[in-house]
Amino acid sequence: MKKILMANFKSNKSVEESNQWLDEFVKQVSWNNVGNFIVGVAPAFPSVEEFSHKITEARVPLKLATQDISAYPAGSYTGAVSVRNVADLGISYAIIGHSERRRYFEETSELVAKKVTQSVDNNIIPLVCIDEPYLEEQINLIDTNMYNKCVFVYEPLSAIGTGDNVSVGLVKEVFAKIRALCGDVQCMYGGSVTDQNVSEYLLVADGVLVGSFSLKATDFAKLVATATAV
Numbered sequence: 402m403k404k405i406l407m408a409n410f411k412s413n414k415s416v417e418e419s420n421q422w423l424d425e426f427v428k429q430v431s432w433n434n435v436g437n438f439i440v441g442v443a444p445a446f447p448s449v450e451e452f453s454h455k456i457t458e459a460r461v462p463l464k465l466a467t468q469d470i471s472a473y474p475a476g477s478y479t480g481a482v483s484v485r486n487v488a489d490l491g492i493s494y495a496i497i498g499h500s501e502r503r504r505y506f507e508e509t510s511e512l513v514a515k516k517v518t519q520s521v522d523n524n525i526i527p528l529v530c531i532d533e534p535y536l537e538e539q540i541n542l543i544d545t546n547m548y549n550k551c552v553f554v555y556e557p558l559s560a561i562g563t564g565d566n567v568s569v570g571l572v573k574e575v576f577a578k579i580r581a582l583c584g585d586v587q588c589m590y591g592g593s594v595t596d597q598n599v600s601e602y603l604l605v606a607d608g609v610l611v612g613s614f615s616l617k618a619t620d621f622a623k624l625v626a627t628a629t630a631v
């Protein structure tokens with residue numbers, strides 16, 4: 402399995418700023434060296450379509466992700482972005498159940514489980530974000546047949562956007578808990594990952610989700626260079 406290096410812009414950047422990022426990033430990465438890794442980006446929804454076209458034009462193996470997906474299929478769900486809405490945009494991954502969605506948008510583990518179903522049923526790999534307080538609850542709510550179609554991302558709240566990344570030892574322990582519940586699944590880490598600590602995490606993790614340190618194209622390109630040099 403290739404390890405995943407995923408950028409998450411969150412609600413940052415205008416469409417133009419996002420496009421500038423993409424143009425710079427595509428130029429700065431040595432794409433021939435990323436063979437054993439999957440490099441991806443999750444811009445805000447208004448940029449997803451243009452990113453899809455630009456990535457195709459650039460002919461680089463950059464994967465596109467959404468930061469969320471509706472818990473419901475196409476239909477009368479005003480304001481939601483369904484799997485159908487992005488069906489022709491070449492989406493590979495969807496970040497689902499990020500702690501910011503749980504905290505600011507009151508997403509429950511039940512809702513997150515529905516989003517996982519939508520995603521898996523439509524061949525989008527869900528990056529299911531979990532933290533210890535609701536790890537077991539969340540996993541128990543996901544259809545057991547879907548476990549091996551998910552990538553679980555351990556995102557400790559204390560480490561998100563704080564610079565206070567957790568120890569690799571703790572990450573390993575939490576991955577063991579996840580795997581005890583759902584078998585040999587892919588597990589990523591997210592929380593203050595930079596070019597300085599990415600290699601350490603990749604010793605135990607199947608990938609990293611990068612927020613703050615992905616916002617400058619040069620930084621994320623540096624992180625990709627560091628990770629893929631190992």
Ligand code: PGA
Binds near residue numbers: 611
């Ligand atoms: P951070 O965010 O890299 O800024 O800590 C990670 C995340 O929330 O996915």
